Amino acid sequence: MTTAAKTRSRAAGRSSAGQASEADASRRAFADGARFYLQQTPRQLPSRFLYDALGSALFDAICHLPWYRITRGERRLLVRHAREIGRALGAGGRVVELGCGNGEKLATLLTHAGVRHPRAHLIDLSGSALQHAARALEGLDVRVTTHHGTYDEGLLALPPEPAHPTLLAFLGSNIGNFDPPGASALLGVMRGALRPGDALLLGADLVKPERDLLLAYADPLGLTAAFNKNLLVRLNTELGADFGLDGFTHRAVWNRKASRVEMHLVSRRTQAVAVPGAGLRFTLAAGETIWTESSYKYQPEDIRRLAEAGAFVQRKQWIDDEARFALTLFEAS
Ligand code: AVJ
Numbered sequence: 131m132t133t134a135a136k137t138r139s140r141a142a143g144r145s146s147a148g149q150a151s152e153a154d155a156s157r158r159a160f161a162d163g164a165r166f167y168l169q170q171t172p173r174q175l176p177s178r179f180l181y182d183a184l185g186s187a188l189f190d191a192i193c194h195l196p197w198y199r200i201t202r203g204e205r206r207l208l209v210r211h212a213r214e215i216g217r218a219l220g221a222g223g224r225v226v227e228l229g230c231g232n233g234e235k236l237a238t239l240l241t242h243a244g245v246r247h248p249r250a251h252l253i254d255l256s257g258s259a260l261q262h263a264a265r266a267l268e269g270l271d272v273r274v275t276t277h278h279g280t281y282d283e284g285l286l287a288l289p290p291e292p293a294h295p296t297l298l299a300f301l302g303s304n305i306g307n308f309d310p311p312g313a314s315a316l317l318g319v320m321r322g323a324l325r326p327g328d329a330l331l332l333g334a335d336l337v338k339p340e341r342d343l344l345l346a347y348a349d350p351l352g353l354t355a356a357f358n359k360n361l362l363v364r365l366n367t368e369l370g371a372d373f374g375l376d377g378f379t380h381r382a383v384w385n386r387k388a389s390r391v392e393m394h395l396v397s398r399r400t401q402a403v404a405v406p407g408a409g410l411r412f413t414l415a416a417g418e419t420i421w422t423e424s425s426y427k428y429q430p431e432d433i434r435r436l437a438e439a440g441a442f443v444q445r446k447q448w449i450d451d452e453a454r455f456a457l458t459l460f461e462a463s
Pocket of ligand 1: 200304306307346347425
């Protein structure tokens, strides 16, 4: 790492042995998750498994699609309101970002916030995303610490910060992957990592017309289909499965009642499948789906309710009307 952004890594070792054991741990987590969730009714795979190195790269490409407006809408809000958000951080404060991805969201915020010498703690499940993020913040006046792990693990491992405020950033509508009980539980863990007066910046996508949602999640270029089918590639390469990619189609559905877009992999025919690395064999019926993601969409007041139930008070809410995306600033009470 260069001098401008000194990066300390809390992830397991950088040696090749460390990398090998990290890859093993990630494959084991995938095997355990696949074994459990593929046997549920309906069959499913948690969306966190979408983000291996290829999946993270595909997601980054999705963010450039004209039909996927979350990233650009949020960036407009971050640029426009960075100074005010920066005041919640104050001099010497630290930013903690859950799910930093490629780091561009935080780089945008810090570039425009005008805060001197902030520190940043980046938490992400994807090792490749953390490397990109540390690089995206190079050259900004920020000290970066990365934490490779789940949101809960990263939050629990945060060092206490008695002297300065913390701004916890959870952007990009990553919250949308959690069902309502899961989102409440996560907000509780977030609140537990903060002290009264600390801040939470939450980016969340809003309900919009169904045709816009379907264009965003079943894009005409097929990038989202590739992102989804990469799960089958992972099952094949990491767990020795034998999925034929042509045996599945990508489907996005707007579940209006639950207020979420669901992503599924639909089996085109009856087929027997084996996932040896997960000790699994089963038959998929024609038309049967594997449910791979939920992206909840909110009304502006849903966001306030969600956080205020968890000991946060809303300070500001900004909405980008073009993307129908909300950025909300809360204070821990
Ligand atoms: C990164 C979870 C916010 O739900 O919009 C993009 C992931 N899935 N296209 C989202 C995603 C399909 C994205 N999040």
